[in-house]
Amino acid sequence: MDAALRDSAAKQLAEAFQTGKPVAALPPFATPRSMLDGQRVAARVLEMLDLSPCGLRLASSTSGKPVPGPVLRDRLLPEGSTLSLASLHHPRATGAVLGVLAEDLARRGDEMPVFAALHPAIDVCCWRLRDPPTTGAMAAADLAGLGSIVLGRAKRMVPMRLRISLAPAGTWRRGEEVDFEEAMMAAALAARRAGGLPQGSVLVTPLGDSLVPQAGLELHASFGRLGRVSARFA
Structure with a gap:
């Protein structure tokens, strides 16, 4: 995918980001076909903005x-x-964990990152595209569905298995046990492949089940020892 085609796709997505009006569809000639092309389109979106x-x-x-x-x-x-x-x-809410890096994440290496703090979070994804993407390449181009991330109180602890539940206020769910360490290692690997990250940067891993929020919903997420976080939708 050459630079002119990437710019054509990025321009439409950047405009949708600014205006809030979704893109009906990218023209076939400007549609990324590989994950790398999608990531390059996303990088151009951020540059344009x-x-x-x-x-x-x-x-x-x-x-x-x-x-x-x-x-x-x-x-x-x-x-x-x-x-x-x-x-x-097309919003979807998912329990997530955000880690703040205590030191640089080097490009080379396979060890667990060192975190200054971990936050329980609710990740609310959304798309600039009118219809949710059906390929990883298109998802990458649309900033991997970045919407908003609601953060709970920070805590210093090492990654471990967590029992995560996501439910409307006033209801209860036992939740599911998730290997958070494995998920964060996958995020760290992706960051290393992209060139690494400096100290103070964040890694975010959505975990567990997701749901489609409705107006008036108050959503609570519980993460065992890591804590809780809530968000409202209007």
């Missing part, structure tokens, strides 16, 4: 394969935030 990522988020795509994408500082929201569904296209 003059935005710098503060980390990496490893999201699940409709194709089932993890898709790495950027994290933007202004998309990190505090506990209890209210999100407007009018600005979110």
